Amino acid sequence: MSPASFPFFPPYINRNMKQFRNIILCTLALLAVLPLLATSKSQSGPSESERRKAQYIFLEAERQKQNGNPEAFFDLTRYAHAVDPTNTAIAYYYGYCLLSMHDVSKDEFQDGVKYMRQHIDAHPGDYYESILYSDANLAIDQVQEALRVLKQLAALNPGKPEILIREADAYNRLNDYRSAIAVYDSLESTEGRSVQLTARKVQAYQALNDTIGALREMHSLLSTAPKNAEFNIAMASMLQKFGQNDSALYYLDRAQQYEPDNGNTYLAKAQYYNTIGDSVNFDKQIYQALISKDLDVESKESVLANYARHLLITRDSSERVSNLFNVLLEQHPHEPTIRGLYSEYLVAKQDYKGAAEQVSYQLDMDPTDADAWHRLMIIDMMDEDYPAAIKAAHRALELNPDSIDLYRYIAPAYYEMKQYDKAIETYDAAIAKCDTNDIETLSDLTGGKGDVYYAMGDTLKAFDAYEQSLKINPGNSGILNNYAYFLAECGRELDKAESMSAKAVNANPQNSTFIDTYAWVFYKKKDYDMALFYIKSAIDNDDSGNADLYQHYGAILYATGKVDEAVEQWKKALEMKPDKQLEDLLNREINDKKYYEK
Numbered sequence: 001m002s003p004a005s006f007p008f009f010p011p012y013i014n015r016n017m018k019q020f021r022n023i024i025l026c027t028l029a030l031l032a033v034l035p036l037l038a039t040s041k042s043q044s045g046p047s048e049s050e051r052r053k054a055q056y057i058f059l060e061a062e063r064q065k066q067n068g069n070p071e072a073f074f075d076l077t078r079y080a081h082a083v084d085p086t087n088t089a090i091a092y093y094y095g096y097c098l099l100s101m102h103d104v105s106k107d108e109f110q111d112g113v114k115y116m117r118q119h120i121d122a123h124p125g126d127y128y129e130s131i132l133y134s135d136a137n138l139a140i141d142q143v144q145e146a147l148r149v150l151k152q153l154a155a156l157n158p159g160k161p162e163i164l165i166r167e168a169d170a171y172n173r174l175n176d177y178r179s180a181i182a183v184y185d186s187l188e189s190t191e192g193r194s195v196q197l198t199a200r201k202v203q204a205y206q207a208l209n210d211t212i213g214a215l216r217e218m219h220s221l222l223s224t225a226p227k228n229a230e231f232n233i234a235m236a237s238m239l240q241k242f243g244q245n246d247s248a249l250y251y252l253d254r255a256q257q258y259e260p261d262n263g264n265t266y267l268a269k270a271q272y273y274n275t276i277g278d279s280v281n282f283d284k285q286i287y288q289a290l291i292s293k294d295l296d297v298e299s300k301e302s303v304l305a306n307y308a309r310h311l312l313i314t315r316d317s318s319e320r321v322s323n324l325f326n327v328l329l330e331q332h333p334h335e336p337t338i339r340g341l342y343s344e345y346l347v348a349k350q351d352y353k354g355a356a357e358q359v360s361y362q363l364d365m366d367p368t369d370a371d372a373w374h375r376l377m378i379i380d381m382m383d384e385d386y387p388a389a390i391k392a393a394h395r396a397l398e399l400n401p402d403s404i405d406l407y408r409y410i411a412p413a414y415y416e417m418k419q420y421d422k423a424i425e426t427y428d429a430a431i432a433k434c435d436t437n438d439i440e441t442l443s444d445l446t447g448g449k450g451d452v453y454y455a456m457g458d459t460l461k462a463f464d465a466y467e468q469s470l471k472i473n474p475g476n477s478g479i480l481n482n483y484a485y486f487l488a489e490c491g492r493e494l495d496k497a498e499s500m501s502a503k504a505v506n507a508n509p510q511n512s513t514f515i516d517t518y519a520w521v522f523y524k525k526k527d528y529d530m531a532l533f534y535i536k537s538a539i540d541n542d543d544s545g546n547a548d549l550y551q552h553y554g555a556i557l558y559a560t561g562k563v564d565e566a567v568e569q570w571k572k573a574l575e576m577k578p579d580k581q582l583e584d585l586l587n588r589e590i591n592d593k594k595y596y597e598k
Contacts, residue, residue: 045086054084092119159190177204229259263295352383370399386413443473480504512542547578
């Protein structure tokens with residue numbers, strides 16, 4: 001049973017198993033295979049020649065692994081184990097392979113752990129193998145076995161931090177928090193006090209509902225360095241968890257007093273004020289953190305990103321974030337990532353010109369940044385500056401000549417500019433570059449040509465393009481929707497349009513555009529009850545203020561004789577500031593209806 005790729009783990013293994021996979025990769029890099037090739041001292045078993053043969057096979061397996069051929073490594077290791085099952089080193093790696101296999105059964109996984117144990121029991125002093133074996137047992141909740149090996153290894157390697165941390169974690173898994181604390185104490189005796197280690201001890205005390213013990217531990221840490229800002233911040237954080245906000249603020253003040261240039265003290269206090277809902281002091285602390293000289297740029301960017309996200313969620317319309325970005329840019333004017341972050345914030349605020357300006361600054365610093373050119377193109381598209389978008393896209397294509405996504409933006413830009421021939425050329429160029437197995441993209445590109453042909457008034461080519469697109473990918477909801485809508489507009493094959501629109505809606509039941517098309521097909525079929533039902537559903541699902549929906553709603557209402565209600569909906573559509581073509585249509589409809597009433 002060869003693995004599909006290497007290493008993988010079976011699907012039934014829980015989240016811990018995924019963590020174990022990463023540990024395996026790191027640990028195996030440290031393993032020296034050759035010293036492990038000692039065979040067991042069994043009095044019976046394979047002949048000497050078979051033992052040598054197994055070793056040669058395993059050496060070849062290791063060579064294959066080094067050459068990036070994991071399947072050969074597995075097959076040869078399995079073969080070597082079959083030749084000499086007494087060689088515990090080979091058994092260990094055979095077990096490791098079983099743990100790493102894709103779609104391995106639970107029994108096979110257990111066998112893998114069993115084979116690894118053969119070597120560990122024979123060679124308890126093998127450090128990295130024992131660590132990996134214990135991690136495997138922890139991953140499958142065989143905690144007692146993992147703890148047995150870790151205690152054995154700790155006795156042979158006194159004071160090793162990575163062993164003791166695992167041992168304490170095993171005790172925690174067994175809810176034996178007192179033993180975990182004892183191990184942490186042992187670790188402190190060799191490694192010294194630290195916030196990270198104290199935090200682990202505090203968690204253990206909290207698990208025991210021992211608040212006094214947790215507080216005693218933090219006070220003990222702080223007593224070793226009363227003026228250490230990190231220790232004071234840690235104390236404040238714990239006190240805040242216990243609801244002692246006044247005491248927490250006292251230690252935060254101390255942290256700033258002892259280390260006034262430490263930006264982390266301002267971040268900690270900002271978090272404190274955010275927790276208690278004091279936005280004024282929160283802003284002040286964020287500002288101080290950003291102007292702090294000893295806080296690294298990455299931390300400042302993270303702070304500002306979180307702050308900006310918070311204000312966007314609360315729909316804050318002030319200039320607080322922009323002012324803070326300006327402060328940061330004064331400090332680091334040549335940091336392109338800050339410009340990129342600022343542009344993302346401005347896009348969220350729908351300030352597309354400002355966002356494009358920031359990306360342009362970013363590109364001045366690094367004109368070869370293809371991603372930045374791509375972002376600039378998208379921002380220009382959002383701002384409806386299509387010539388600028390095309391210019392940016394072509395620059396991005398120089399850096400990414402095989403990027404199909406760029407073509408997918410360029411063609412719609414030409415479409416919006418009514419340069420239909422160039423739009424078709426762009427789609428054709430993209431189709432020529434597209435992987436023939438990428439049916440979703442090929443279908444989208446072919447269907448895109450249909451949209452262009454329809455805008456050109458060539459319905460024959462448009463519908464032929466849609467047919468080709470759906471032949472490539474029959475489930476393409478976007479093409480099903482567009483094809484159905486344009487058939488309805490032409491009053492052709494309305495039953496077919498209804499069928500296609502239904503498929504699109506069923507696949508996307510909350511897509512207001514698709515539901516609107518479905519309503520419009522029923523309107524064209526003069527089934528006004530169904531049309532009204534679905535147009536109301538489309539509006540209920542719309543969160544973008546789409547004026548087309550209200551124009552359609554008005555038309556359906558008017559068809560049922562509800563003239564006043566129709567005019568009301570068309571007026572709503574006008575308030576949404578539609579494009580010029582729809583605006584003219586709405587004005588004609590409103591005026592015609594008023595004239596009709598007279």
